[in-house]
Amino acid sequence: MIAVKFPFVRIDDRLVHGQVVEGWLPYLRADLVIVASDAATRDETQATLMRLALPESVELLVLGTAEAARHPALSPGGSRRALILVPGPREALALLEAGARFGELNVGGLHYTAGRVQLGKAIFLSGEDKEALRRITELGVKLSGRALPADPALDVAGLLNGEGGGR
């Protein structure tokens, strides 16, 4: 499959859901999930549902992107087996701009909304998403499109360039 480095950062607009709980968590053997989303910090119902979906043994933090970026798990040499979930490319970029460090970004689920262009099976991108992903690659982060651990990786950066448009 893939060599995992922690923190493992994933874009998924559904945040904590079946693919994450049944697919990624056992695969990563993560003991900490950080949801980095300003919107999610304002939604206690969603936070509780995410807590209920995760095993008791897994710690869950729902933090704004600025606060998440300061968490030790997002620093170089962070020792936790941490899975970081962000709802979109914008939040992933915000983490990096606020000082978080990670070498790879898993582009998982960005589901369809009107005006978004399809790149992979569950990857639909708006112009703003593409711009944010380009900036992320410019910061030296590798993008890999993968819904589940066993999926073949989709070269998102290559597709972004190959497609050429969006600006």
Add this chain to the structure above:
Amino acid sequence: MVEAAESIVGRQDQGVRVVAISSRQSVPEIRERLSRALRELLGGEGVILFTDMPGGTPGNLAFPLVKDMPGVEIISGVNLYMLVSAFSHRREYDLAGLVAKVLEDGQRSIRDIRQMFLAKVR
């Protein structure tokens, strides 16, 4: 349901057959399709046949076929989490162990979400 489970835990490249049953099919036809699916799956470490409900047509037609077959178990009340559990653990357990795991996980997945939520927030 198989597709949804695969989207959660990954594609099952082999060892899964779906037999959809409708009222437009005759009983011998359904029986034949069940037998064919079973024949295609036998020879491995075992088969679990999931059906909708106890006393439903799929189970009623399948049970006589598998009653005396070693290595075939039949479980009713299939839900998405039972398939997720079976797909996740099929390589880890033997047939009896997997049946026990799937029954436990399936039953654990039937919950009153509002009550669960309220218990969490008190």
